[in-house]
């Protein structure tokens with residue numbers, strides 16, 4: 001029996017435009033959890049957010065972190081089991097930084113910043129799973145929701161330059177911490193790496209420049225880490241020559 005994964009869908013050379021869906025799908029592959037991707041783009045989790053899964057028993061579980069924690073516990077911690085408690089604490093702190101702070105700057109530069117919106121709009125058809133004319137109608141509502149979320153979080157109350165500077169501080173911290181390490185902890189990727197590659201991927205992969213992409217591309221170690229993860233876990237999305245690199 002496999003779990004059913006509800007995400008948005010592949011776009012921009014990534015498995016998903018949401019770093020949370022991207023991270024979770026990477027985890028499923030890392031842990032060898034069998035899954036099928038649901039084709040239903042409308043079904044909602046009780047939280048109203050994606051990703052969510054329907055597990056083997058038909059139970060809906062929402063939130064990438066909770067889903068991963070549940071699967072790790074159930075399957076004997078196949079991915080983070082070797083980390084010390086101190087490493088787990090570090091991993092969690094970085095995930096919180098990416099997912100509760102950097103993520104919101106990413107959202108700002110996609111949905112609110114005028115340059116981002118102009119370039120992001122063509123992808124909304126894939127993201128929302130709606131025909132173009134419906135997307136045109138829905139976009140202002142989606143933007144209002146995002147604006148409210150950013151205001152509620154607090155980041156959206158700052159100037160664009162401050163949002164940019166705050167996010168760049170996160171990116172630099174990640175780059176300095178990763179340094180020349182292949183993976184965040186030890187000789188195998190862990191949940192930290194799934195989250196890092198999802199965030200870096202969402203920043204550098206869109207085919208337009210954002211201040212976050214310009215900064216992130218300066219940190220070759222972050223970009224190489226993302227590329228390593230893609231080659232290892234998403235060979236089907238890489239260029240033909242990269243998918244035969246021998247990593248598995």
Ligand SMILES: N[C@@H](CCC(=O)N[C@@H](CS)C(=O)NCC(=O)O)C(=O)O
Pocket residue numbers: 017018019020048049050051062063064065
């Ligand atoms: N903490 C959640 C965050 C999920 C999340 O924010 N998903 C966004 C997409 S990146 C979403 O579904 N947004 C729709 C909405 O807010 O209505 C997780 O880790 O799964």
